[in-house]
Amino acid sequence: MTTLATASTDDNAGAAxxxxxxxxxxxxxxxxxxxxLRIVDSEGQQAVDALLYCxxxxxxxxxxxxxxxxxxxxYIELGTRLVSNKGRVMARITADSCGRHDTSAGCCSCESNAVRFGEPTKYQHACRENFILELSKHGLTKRDIVANLNFFMNVPIDPSGNFTVVDGISGPGNYVDITAEMDVxxxxxxxxQVNNPCNGFNPTPIRVLIRDPAAL
Known part of the structure; x- marks a missing residue:
């Protein structure tokens, strides 16, 4: 049985x-x-896929x-530096009440759903489609999607390098703070995703907060 991380109370004070x-x-x-940027897993066991661009x-x-x-x-943990394809630090994990996060399992897509879970799942909504939609607002396309971060997603990796998506460990109110080292x-x-346990088979809302340096 997966043990959830200790639930945390989110503090909204000082958020811009x-x-x-x-x-x-x-x-x-x-x-x-x-x-x-603080990402809050409002109800627990909710995976949050993310991409960063300069x-x-x-x-x-x-x-x-x-x-x-x-x-x-x-794994992605407290203190991790998020590095760009040019070797520069884009951001750092500066607070984390969950414990660890994934950056190996990638994002779900209509095509991967069909391969993993059967043809009837091909038309279910997926993260890749979300990324395509959101990137289009900034003049970017699906060609700009790269291997992503998965906050709150539990993907144990064994000594042989095998991994699988299992029940999340984040509890309601758990959060992760990402501090930008450049404009991103x-x-x-x-x-x-509803076909594996990354969201407890029940996608739920999250909350994001942004704080300026003076408020930290």
Whole structure:
């Protein structure tokens, strides 16, 4: 049985921006250097897929491979530096009440749903489609989608390198803080997956807050 992380009470004080993101929906915003984005798992066990791009040059974007290589760790945790494909630090994990997050399992798509769960699931909503929709608002296309972050998603990796998506460990109110080290376009898909346990088979809302450096 999976043990949930200790539930945390989210503190909205000092937030310059706050938004509840409905289940299954995308969101995006430019974070200025020094601003901190807090993602809150409002009801628990909700995966949040994310992409980062340098807002001045979107050709520079989050690199899962470089992030894992620099850290020497298979997971995203407190203190992790999120590294770009140009080797620069885009953001850091500066607070985390969940414990660890994934950047290996990728995002769900209509095509991968059909392969994994059968042809009838092909037309279910998926994170890749959310990313395509949200990126289009910033002049980007599906060609700009790269291997992504999965906040609150529990993907154990065994010594042989095998991994699988299992029940999430985040409890209601758990959060992760990401502090920007450059101006970044931060794109979220509040994961709509219902065929594996990443969302407890029941997608739910999340909350995002942005704090300026003076409020931290």
């Amino acid at each position: 921006y706050m938004q509840d993101i409905p289940a299954e929906q995308p969101w995006s915003r430019i974070l200025k250097r020094g601003q901190t 807002s001045d040059d979107p050709a520079e974007r989050y690199s899962a491979q470089d992030t894992l290589r620099v850290q020497g760790s298979a 376009l931060f794109v979220i898909s509040n994961c709509p």
